[in-house]
Amino acid sequence: MTTTSTSSNAVEAPAPPARPRGWRALPSPVRHLLLAALGLAVFTGFLLVTGDLTALRMAAVGYTMLSIAGLQLLVGGSGQVSLGHGAFMMIGAYTTALLVIHMPMLPLAADLLLVVLVAVVAGIAVGAATARLHGPYLAGATLILAVGLPGLAHRYHEVLGGSNGLTIRTAGAPPFLQGVVTNSEWKALVVWTTVLLAMALLATVNSGRLGRRLRAIRDDENAAAMAGIPVGRTKVVAFVIASAAGGLAGGLQAYVLGTITPGSFTLALSLTLIAALVLGGISSMWGALWAGLAVVYLEIWASDATRALNLDRDVENNLPVVVFGVLLILILRFWPLGVHGAVQRLTAPLRKKSAPR
Amino acid sequence: MTTFLNLTLNGLATGAVYAALALSLVIIYQATRLVNFAQPALALVAVYIAYTVSQMTGSYWIGFVAGLLSGLVAGALVERVVIRPIAKSSELNAIIVTLGLLLIVQGGVGMIWGNRQHGFPYAFDYVGRFSPADVFAVASVAVTALLLFGLYQFTPLGLRMRAAAFRPEAARLSGVKVGLMLTAGWAIASLIGALAGMLAGPPFISPNAFDGVFVYGITAAVIGGLDNPFGAVLGGVLIGLGMSYVSGYAGPELATLAALAIVVLVLSVRPDGILSRPAARKV
Amino acid sequence: MILEVQNLNASYGAVRALKDVSLGVAEKGFCAVLGANGAGKTTLLRTLTGLHRAAGGRVLLEGEDLTRLPAERVVTRGLAHVPEGGGVITELTVEENLRLGGLWRRRRDRVALDEVLDLFPPLAQRISKSASTLSGGERQMLAIGRALMSRPKVLLLDEPSLGLAPLVTRQIFDLLRELRSSTGLTVVLVEQNANGALAVTDSGFVLNQGSVVASGPSAELLSDDRTRHAYLGF
Numbered sequence: 006m007t008t009t010s011t012s013s014n015a016v017e018a019p020a021p022p023a024r025p026r027g028w029r030a031l032p033s034p035v036r037h038l039l040l041a042a043l044g045l046a047v048f049t050g051f052l053l054v055t056g057d058l059t060a061l062r063m064a065a066v067g068y069t070m071l072s073i074a075g076l077q078l079l080v081g082g083s084g085q086v087s088l089g090h091g092a093f094m095m096i097g098a099y100t101t102a103l104l105v106i107h108m109p110m111l112p113l114a115a116d117l118l119l120v121v122l123v124a125v126v127a128g129i130a131v132g133a134a135t136a137r138l139h140g141p142y143l144a145g146a147t148l149i150l151a152v153g154l155p156g157l158a159h160r161y162h163e164v165l166g167g168s169n170g171l172t173i174r175t176a177g178a179p180p181f182l183q184g185v186v187t188n189s190e191w192k193a194l195v196v197w198t199t200v201l202l203a204m205a206l207l208a209t210v211n212s213g214r215l216g217r218r219l220r221a222i223r224d225d226e227n228a229a230a231m232a233g234i235p236v237g238r239t240k241v242v243a244f245v246i247a248s249a250a251g252g253l254a255g256g257l258q259a260y261v262l263g264t265i266t267p268g269s270f271t272l273a274l275s276l277t278l279i280a281a282l283v284l285g286g287i288s289s290m291w292g293a294l295w296a297g298l299a300v301v302y303l304e305i306w307a308s309d310a311t312r313a314l315n316l317d318r319d320v321e322n323n324l325p326v327v328v329f330g331v332l333l334i335l336i337l338r339f340w341p342l343g344v345h346g347a348v349q350r351l352t353a354p355l356r357k358k359s360a361p362r
Numbered sequence: 363m364t365t366f367l368n369l370t371l372n373g374l375a376t377g378a379v380y381a382a383l384a385l386s387l388v389i390i391y392q393a394t395r396l397v398n399f400a401q402p403a404l405a406l407v408a409v410y411i412a413y414t415v416s417q418m419t420g421s422y423w424i425g426f427v428a429g430l431l432s433g434l435v436a437g438a439l440v441e442r443v444v445i446r447p448i449a450k451s452s453e454l455n456a457i458i459v460t461l462g463l464l465l466i467v468q469g470g471v472g473m474i475w476g477n478r479q480h481g482f483p484y485a486f487d488y489v490g491r492f493s494p495a496d497v498f499a500v501a502s503v504a505v506t507a508l509l510l511f512g513l514y515q516f517t518p519l520g521l522r523m524r525a526a527a528f529r530p531e532a533a534r535l536s537g538v539k540v541g542l543m544l545t546a547g548w549a550i551a552s553l554i555g556a557l558a559g560m561l562a563g564p565p566f567i568s569p570n571a572f573d574g575v576f577v578y579g580i581t582a583a584v585i586g587g588l589d590n591p592f593g594a595v596l597g598g599v600l601i602g603l604g605m606s607y608v609s610g611y612a613g614p615e616l617a618t619l620a621a622l623a624i625v626v627l628v629l630s631v632r633p634d635g636i637l638s639r640p641a642a643r644k645v
Numbered sequence: 646m647i648l649e650v651q652n653l654n655a656s657y658g659a660v661r662a663l664k665d666v667s668l669g670v671a672e673k674g675f676c677a678v679l680g681a682n683g684a685g686k687t688t689l690l691r692t693l694t695g696l697h698r699a700a701g702g703r704v705l706l707e708g709e710d711l712t713r714l715p716a717e718r719v720v721t722r723g724l725a726h727v728p729e730g731g732g733v734i735t736e737l738t739v740e741e742n743l744r745l746g747g748l749w750r751r752r753r754d755r756v757a758l759d760e761v762l763d764l765f766p767p768l769a770q771r772i773s774k775s776a777s778t779l780s781g782g783e784r785q786m787l788a789i790g791r792a793l794m795s796r797p798k799v800l801l802l803d804e805p806s807l808g809l810a811p812l813v814t815r816q817i818f819d820l821l822r823e824l825r826s827s828t829g830l831t832v833v834l835v836e837q838n839a840n841g842a843l844a845v846t847d848s849g850f851v852l853n854q855g856s857v858v859a860s861g862p863s864a865e866l867l868s869d870d871r872t873r874h875a876y877l878g879f
Contacts, residue, residue, distance in 0.1 A: 086453075137629065137630060139633070142634075144397065145581070148580065152618050153619040156615040156618050280465065322472065322477055323469035324469070327469035331462075331466060334448070337448045337455050341455070522748060525734055525745050528734050528736045529734045535696070535727075536795070537720045537748065537749030
């Protein structure tokens, strides 16, 4: 597209890579923040035309998406398979609840920052302990974490509330916005603002040096080590970032739902998260969006469908999981790049036309 | 002291179950380099079929045999229909596909039999220290392990299965039907998994009944070395004893986290498990 | 012709690795297939025994069409293949490796085992040892022995000299020649080491970029300077 000035010597020398112009010339943090702002604007507009119920559902989509985006960085980026991601959501959720209960004077932003800090510490501990494990060994160890951690809530029930969990009250819309937005809409906005900011950060990390190192490790660990990449440390960093995203997502979940029970952080949650990641598309952070939508809406559709068909509760409770499993296997079989990959393939001709290289 | 003795005997009995599950994981891992996270789901199907057949016939043992057979068939079927077309593409896909199966089967069992608990009987009297049921658990797993060893070591089928696992191409050139051997491996593994389920099921079964057992089974396989059947048995016994002591002295809720600690400790010293073959890992 | 290859084609994706390869090997022949790295020699063997799917053409063994048979069936028709590096299973013992070769014959073939051990005395000494303890030459013997356990009509060998000392290579080549004259086995030897291979074989084919570019009695190929310089590099 920029060949007019260099037509005479283009034959001898390969054309230098065209300097990126416009959008691509922006530094990646700016780009990702602008995208996040755009996303928030779109989301706000979307909330205006939908109701309270959708706002709460979209809040759930938001934090699920963040959690899965963290998992994407870890699994898709560095190739480490964690089956214990739900454990970090649990850590985030319980930390939030404890902070709200025992330190009510802290603002939400401070709570969430502390949540991230706690999740980072937990991530360092687990990541360092599992740094030398590879493939199925890591998957096994993290699986044990996912199954074992809810046990803590039962063991220390005086602090963590046992199987009934903890219940908190969180502030709704601020006074000056009363009547403009409902409490649910406000919460959805808070969640999405946080989520989009965090995802802009994740995307920046992913497109930067760390992301490149992670992909190098995923493709060939020995070659990466030979090229001077500190493999062990980089893997731990990826694990910590993923834990932080998971923890923050859990914190937001506690903020939205107000009730935290160990029963919402079972192995099934961790498995659903990684299943959804594959479903959405493991190779791109965009996959997390589809994944978040799938987790929240498949469950809703399944219960709608079973109710419409008058099926019994056993079917209703299990249908989402089964649908998930079936979709997962079909996608792996026919669409290995997930929904995002399929979308990309469908839109490829369009993009080629509008932006030639 | 009696507490310690009780906990030890108890640990041996549960350890046998973990060892059986670990064995079923190791058999498949040896053959396909894949950890079958769907193993508890296959065991679940087997146990529910055993339950249903027992109810229909009124005989525990007919149900028991039906359960083992359905484990065998389920394993073969799953390998042929689901695993084979997908698992080759990547390690991650292999893990994910077994997770997908786990979700489907657990959900499916919940749909058919309901999420509530069903009573599932012990094979023998289970009252008292090292009860007949415990003896049966230890003995049946020990016999299974010996039979498995004999099969691998002394039969043509075993030789074919090992050859197919180690060097599939060389095995084919020697006339071994490698695909058939993989199916056989899955079938045998799932049969043993079904046995583990039958032993772990009582007194109640529910769709999530084996989550905990599975965690200890995989712990046993991982610390023993995923590619060594002896490691699986050793790991099972170790985890059984360890969990029994932790539950007895520190509280059952902490047992799972203690398992995690054991895994991390063992693997930080030996990253491929206690009895792994040093040459098994390619550099 | 005991083994006949007619217009065989094979490809990896868009790359055509074999282009209309035709050749014939006489009964009790000792035949060399030569060519540079990447000429298609290994692909030829893999396609012959069904490890790689033929894209066209036919493979006939004593007139029987083997083209579409999977590798595990081809060996049962009498076409045995010793792959590059031998394919010895180091996790098994020497005896297990050998027994594996004759397993498909159903009946325990005690005689075949004894015959093979007679041929390779070093293997007899280490029969119950792990195959991983063998030297390079012994591994190649074990690989050949395992192939012989299936009592093949034609034995295909992929670069048995690879990684072996010249002296050991000579031993292996001599052994193959002896085997041919004592049992009437037909041997096809794929080699990059053209000089050594032509010295022991009685006929040869030269592959270049997936096509047969020269063929004839080994002595003639050896004395044909043009072929030697152009394709065999000596």
